Amino acid sequence: MSGVDQARRLRRIETLARTLDSKFRIPGTGIRFGWDGILSILPVAGDTVAAGLSAYLIYEAYKGGARKRTLTKMGTNAGVDWLFGSIPVVGTIFDVAYKANTRNLKLLQEELARQAPPQA
Template sequence: MLSVMQSEDDLKLSLKRLNRFSRIMETQWRIPFTKIRFGLDFLIGLVPVVGDVLTGLLSLWLIKESLRYQLPKRIYIKMVLNVLLDVLVGSIPLLGDFFDLMFKANRRNLKLVIEHLESSK
């Protein structure tokens, strides 16, 4: 459900901004000769622990921005758990780097927002 003051144009612009952020963080580039995509989340996450904590903090921006949609609490809980999992597992040397390539918490969180908004129409 959109807030009372949220117009359809505001919604489109906001979702466009969230999608751009998610793309930059997780799917901006592709490993040549593969279908594996990566973004700043992976690159920054290569710095042990600090990189994963930093990308986790950046990922909280998407959750903060989604507050304008007044989503159910269970969706926000899932979103926070996605970020926590990304930070915790991503902090494990080598395994965490592989996990970062595959998990993509921001894409998952954006999908949760979009699915809820579409089901609310």
């Protein structure tokens, strides 16, 4: 895969993670949230939609060459987010705080840094 394709893929993943986890801010606080937290208002159904978007992020990581170990960690983060996020009321707070997609973005960035050839 070319460096340009990899950069585009990473930008898509970054945009999706930001949209799901931290697109909005509550003024006067440090609290940021995204569509994952908003969708969580509808227990189970909203979290299932958000999990599908998280699965797309993981799929993009797979297509970008992430190792199985990294993909497993990403899947675990998404699963924890879905499981606890599906609990009414408490799950919405959990979704806003946990930020599984941001965690997965960080895992992917670390993976890509590990794969990058050393600079001479």
